[in-house]
Amino acid sequence: MPHVAFVPLTGLRVREAELLDLGMSLPGLARRANALAELPALGLLTLAGMTPATWSCSYHDTATADEQLVERVLGESPDLVAISALTASVTEAYSLSDKLRARGISVVLGGLHATCEPDEAGLHCDSVVVGDGEPVWQQILDDATSGSVRPTYRAASVYDLADSPVPRFELLGERSRPRFTLQTERGCPLACDFCGASRLLGSFREKPVANIRDELAAINQIDPSPWLELADDNTFAGGRDTELLLSTIESANARFFTEADWRIGERPELLKQLAASGCVQVLLGIESLVFRYPGMGPKQSEFQRIMTAVDAIQDAGIVANGCFIVGADGETDESLDRLIKFILNSRLGEVQITLQTPFPGTALRRKLSIDGRLLADRDWSHYTLFDVTYRPDQISVKQLERGFRRVIRAVFDSAANKKRGELRKSIWRKNPRFRT
Ligand code: SF4
Numbered sequence: 001m002p003h004v005a006f007v008p009l010t011g012l013r014v015r016e017a018e019l020l021d022l023g024m025s026l027p028g029l030a031r032r033a034n035a036l037a038e039l040p041a042l043g044l045l046t047l048a049g050m051t052p053a054t055w056s057c058s059y060h061d062t063a064t065a066d067e068q069l070v071e072r073v074l075g076e077s078p079d080l081v082a083i084s085a086l087t088a089s090v091t092e093a094y095s096l097s098d099k100l101r102a103r104g105i106s107v108v109l110g111g112l113h114a115t116c117e118p119d120e121a122g123l124h125c126d127s128v129v130v131g132d133g134e135p136v137w138q139q140i141l142d143d144a145t146s147g148s149v150r151p152t153y154r155a156a157s158v159y160d161l162a163d164s165p166v167p168r169f170e171l172l173g174e175r176s177r178p179r180f181t182l183q184t185e186r187g188c189p190l191a192c193d194f195c196g197a198s199r200l201l202g203s204f205r206e207k208p209v210a211n212i213r214d215e216l217a218a219i220n221q222i223d224p225s226p227w228l229e230l231a232d233d234n235t236f237a238g239g240r241d242t243e244l245l246l247s248t249i250e251s252a253n254a255r256f257f258t259e260a261d262w263r264i265g266e267r268p269e270l271l272k273q274l275a276a277s278g279c280v281q282v283l284l285g286i287e288s289l290v291f292r293y294p295g296m297g298p299k300q301s302e303f304q305r306i307m308t309a310v311d312a313i314q315d316a317g318i319v320a321n322g323c324f325i326v327g328a329d330g331e332t333d334e335s336l337d338r339l340i341k342f343i344l345n346s347r348l349g350e351v352q353i354t355l356q357t358p359f360p361g362t363a364l365r366r367k368l369s370i371d372g373r374l375l376a377d378r379d380w381s382h383y384t385l386f387d388v389t390y391r392p393d394q395i396s397v398k399q400l401e402r403g404f405r406r407v408i409r410a411v412f413d414s415a416a417n418k419k420r421g422e423l424r425k426s427i428w429r430k431n432p433r434f435r436t
Helices: 017-025 027-037 042-049 067-074 087-102 112-116 118-122 134-145 209-222 242-250 262-266 268-276 303-315 333-345 363-370 397-411 414-429
Strands: 003-008 056-059 080-084 107-110 127-130 152-154 179-182 227-230 255-260 279-287 319-326 350-355
Touching: 003 042, 003 067, 017 397, 042 056, 042 080, 042 134, 067 087, 080 087, 080 134, 087 107, 087 112, 107 112, 112 118, 112 127, 118 127, 127 134, 134 152, 179 209, 209 242, 242 268, 255 262, 262 268, 262 279, 262 303, 268 279, 268 303, 279 303, 303 319, 319 333, 319 397, 319 414, 333 397, 350 397, 350 414
Parallel strands: 003 056, 003 080, 080 107, 107 127, 127 152, 179 227, 227 255, 255 279, 279 319, 319 350
Antiparallel strands: none
């Protein structure tokens, strides 16, 4: 029987040494990093779900592509290895692929980065998947069986999520605190110009509830009351029946995190259902206090209106995790002080702060590239969201690095962290689902 090994490179990465130390010592940051590191890579589990029973499969999620991993994969004598990586981990993915190919193993590489940089990825693997993997997966397997994989696979049309198979969650094996990922849509109808997720894999699509129900049933077989992270970019921005979606999730007896935009705070019925369905926390892109990114569409608004929406979300018993981007045009030492003050005085139950990062395929990257502002000495391994990769317009690279650390230190210090922890508890006490 032919064998395919799936190898997603997962986990957060940070290059800058001082920030790395800081991240390890700040509880709020470490907690979120660990939670993200536990999340299964849904893309490859989904491909495993559509792999015919005539193939055997294995799954090796890893934060480091070391020699042990190489030997473990080689030990399975796979006919094909499928690797997925984000920009920050793609250099490790290339190195892993080079080592496997040197030992005669055929490697296919996919994901957002490979989709945007297929020529570069093609230097390190036998085949690059550009765009959605599902429509071309059977062809790749057929070609691997006959030893004739092609350099590039690209779907002829946008993949219909109604055809989605149930991901093979059982490949994850025993884990101490299992968390599951569930995708209810792909992409986003908005187009913020820094966003590397909204449209790179094709137009915005929503998964039919029947498929979601099947996936939840598979998860419930492993865990009757699971922790879920919806692998969506903006869960309620489309036009579907949210009541049906949320009642389906509610019946899975799950607790979950998702990403949306602040406008859900102006939909009281939705908030009520969201709380009842087990939503613990919703990530909301508040973005920059100094720059209005093009493409934000209706997400663009006055901060007063956004924070009123945050209050409504939290009054419903769901923690709002405000996400801020540091380093946009106009950022200065003074604006970073204002950001610290804004966050510390806000009623946000959780906060996420990252550096502006010009990912491949984004309008932001094209602009910074045309302006000659991308830093040539920062390779892809710096595209972590925590390392500076371009020249800011008002301050130096060093100032931005120092300023970012200052913001992180102030926002995640133990007093601020404790205050948000108490706030979160008081928010969840308002949620009828969590009171019982
Ligand atoms: S709303 Fe979020 S997911 Fe949608 S384009 Fe903007 S940043 Fe991307």
